Amino acid sequence: MTEVITLGETMAALRGTGPMRLGGDMRLSVAGAESNVAIGLSRLGHATRWVGRVGADQPGELVTRTLRAEGVDVTSVVVDPDAPTGLILFEPRVADVVRVNYYRSGSAGSRLNPGDLVPALTSGARLLHVTGITCALGPEPLAAVRRAVDHARASGWTVSLDVNFRSRLWTADEATEVLAPLAERADVVIASDDELPLVAAGAGDTVDAAQRLLGAGVSEVVVKLGADGAHLHHRGGTERVAAVRVPVVDTVGAGDAFSAGYLSARLDGLDAPERLHRAVLLGAFAVASAGDWEGLPTRSELPLLDLAPGSTVR
Ligand code: KDG
Secondary structure, three states: OOOEEEEOOOEEEEEOOOOHHHOOOOEEEEEOHHHHHHHHHHHOOOOEEEEOEEEOOHHHHHHHHHHHHOOOEOOOOEEEOOOOOOEEEEEEEEOOEEEEEEEOOOOOHHHOOHHHHHHHHHHOOOEEEEEHHHHHOOHHHHHHHHHHHHHHHHHOOEEEEEOOOOOOOOOHHHHHHHHHHHHOOOOEEEEEOOOHHHHOOOOOOHHHHHHHHHHOOOOEEEEEOHHHOEEEEEOOEEEEEOOOOOOOOOOOOHHHHHHHHHHHHHHOOOOHHHHHHHHHHHHHHHHOOOOOOOOOOOHHHHHHHHOOOOOOOO
């Protein structure tokens, strides 16, 4: 039985090794915030389904093949004969600063519509995870997110929203207009501290924003603080956790890893401190390895970062 459904756009991803205008090699993979979460959850043993559209092209095959290989259920993926799979280029410009170029306007992924979700939604789940990125792709993907949230709430599933604000896709005001009402319909809202006020219009700061969301009926507001760890605001109070310190290799995808860790622990029935711990632990795995999702742990690998730096596991 599927535990988690998530939906969004996953693109073919090319990652360079330095300034892109100089040319050089790029590594081909796939990237998409929701599928990163799906992979993270799947590696931890949660039955996870990703719904999205890909083009009838080789990048589309790469997306579905990669997710399938990661154990993510792709049986509801729609192959769109009339639009290409999107593309994202990552340019690690200097250590810890990555520039992103999108080639996703008119892509298959941006043509996701509510009808695409019917088979997945009717087959059931325990948790629906959505992000602000899908909402920013256009009216049809936004309608798909709203349909999924309506269905999940009516079915008694947990709804999780990662704000994931992307300024290349929409303005802060546009995001607030769409995401503030959506956040109030979620059980779990996950955001970085600079994103959280976007979904609680009029909030003065992060704590105020969290309190407003709790007052509106959200049960858990999880705030990602990067190297400073994370906070969880819930009706029982506020929990805090420090980050797990690791050498930084690539920060892209760390937020999605964090979400996967938090949601996995929640599905496992762990308490608030343990949920936060697994969230920052998965974030640490993501930043300590190259790629959006490649370094995420399996369940048996979760204790790996407890080993002393420089350890060799024989
Ligand atoms: O969180 C990492 C993602 O942002 C990246 O993989 C691409 O989904 C993506 C996006 O839309 O920016």
